[in-house]
Amino acid sequence: MIRVLVVDDEALVRSGLRMILEAAGDISVVAEAADGAAAVRAVATHRPDVVLMDVRMPVMDGLTAAGRLHGENGPKVVMLTTFDLDEYVHAALRAGAVGFLLKDTPPQDLAAAVRTVAAGNAMLAPTVTRRLISAYADGAPARAESARQRLGTLTLREEEVVRAVARGLSNAEIARELSMREATVKSHLSRSLAKLGLTNRVQAAILVHDAG
Structure with a gap:
């Protein structure tokens, strides 16, 4: 079972993500957090395999929290946002995130992304991947x-x-x-x-x- 921490400042979004992920059968949402600071504390308590985290939140944003969680023994962090902006993508990767998905990602793709990063691979939304590779290749x-x-x-x-x-x-x-x-x-x-x-x-x- 893949253990996941869901982090978003909107309770409705957290509930929706929990419902989608737990319907997959092999994923368990072990905790939720409403901001980055709470996420860091929840990781220390619940030891999730994957953290699915919003970028823009109060108290501590997701990018800052991802940087705090970054390390060899830390969880795999997937950033989830409404905004497909280059500065978010680059900042997330610099902070150690291994995934970047948009909030309109289909439910089956969301569960597949969690499985992918839990297995040690990276997962970027296709539009993000194309622009990121283009920017770095040039x-x-x-x-x-x-x-x-x-x-x-x-x-x-x-x-x-x-x-x-x-x-x-x-x-x-x-x-x-x-x-x-x-x-x-x-x-x-x-x-x-x-x-x-x-x-x-x-x-x-x-x-x-x-x-x-």
Whole structure:
């Protein structure tokens, strides 16, 4: 069972999200919170696997809360918002979020997104993904050169895995494509993230796209 914390300042939205997620059968909403500060406290108490969190809230916004929760042993954070704005997307990724969905996401896609991030993969709304990749692929030359130098610290196999991650492939898909065991893929990815000073797949994908 995937344990989820739902965070939104509107009680009606929280109730709707709870209903959608618990109808999936393999997801349990273990707690709710009305702002980012309450979310941080709820994570410490309930230890959810995934936090589904609104961006704009009183007391502490979702981006600040995501930054507080960011870390190797923290939950996977998916930002959920009405506003498809670039500054939200970039800020959320910098804060360590591994997912970004719009509030008009269909119910079945919402549950699928929770499963995806719980499994260790990233999940971005399709429109967000297209614009994000475009923005980073067209980045400044200095940033591209820096990214290439960082990727140059990886072994050939590690770089192959990281580039496959940037294409949106899961560990199982990478294993099939590169003819290796899934456990080996996880090992390569873990070492790569450590070498690059990154903590999740989204940040690795951004670095690859920075490199052009």
